[in-house]
């Protein structure tokens with residue numbers, strides 16, 4: 687098997703897209719017309735994948751939305767289906783722990799192509815992931831949330847901010863060429879700084895769409911030799927809520943006759959949102 691970033695490059699070139707579609711299947715936002723399915727999150731994701739795969743460089747399910755018995759089943763089905771459409775899957779799990787625990791976490795990579803990890807327990811906590819040379823390991827570096835600066839902007843004694851040290855360490859840890867960094871689109875200056883710091887490491891850039899991040903900076907600095915990912919989750923998968931507002935759980939009952947039309951409109955909107963983001967990002971590639 688080729689290494690993750692080679693596979694990702696192939697996928698990016700094939701669909702001419704760096705869009706990561708975030709499968710954050712919030713149970714409270716699954717449309718009413720799927721509520722009686724055996725696994726509503728899986729029913730939802732299957733339709734999202736059908737609607738978006740031709741624009742997707744990867745799918746990024748966030749594990750937080752699946753960490754219950756039905757959720758794990760829904761995730762397993764989702765991953766297999768995504769692979770059936772030839773799209774790599776990056777599990778946003780943000781794991782890492784002491785060695786024997788991390789070895790268990792790293793088993794998540796048996797089913798997916800890449801994973802997100804946190805760097806704060808240091809090199810040995812990441813070794814079980816890093817040693818999977820075929821898998822992508824995305825190290826959280828400069829988060830997109832408002833508190834992302836609380837720790838990451840702290841200045842070390844050397845004067846450099848912590849996020850730059852994380853990037854430098856990730857570069858050292860990149861012995862198999864399988865390391866990426868997670869850097870938020872809401873931090874365009876940090877994106878620029880980090881691209882200069884680690885020119886060869888691809889970034890996963892979340893925070894465009896619902897979080898209002900900078901799409902141009904995400905592309906300009908996120909890609910290393912053309913490879914990298916810009917993620918949108920809610921902005922794509924729940925785009926249908928604008929189109930068919932009655933479909934949303936708890937927002938009203940559209941009635942059975944409207945359900946089929948609602949479904950087509952709902953997922954059509956997700957496909958269009960993915961395509962729109964692809965085109966917007968491609969302007970800067």
Ligand SMILES: O=C(O)c1cc(=O)[nH]c(=O)n1[C@@H]1O[C@H](COP(=O)(O)O)[C@@H](O)[C@H]1O
Nearest residue numbers: 748802829830868870892896897918919920
């Ligand atoms: O690791 C991530 O993917 C991540 C890091 C980060 O700094 N900010 C961030 O938003 N994410 C994830 O990216 C996704 C963003 O979702 P939307 O804001 O709905 O596009 C969520 O799954 C977040 O957990």
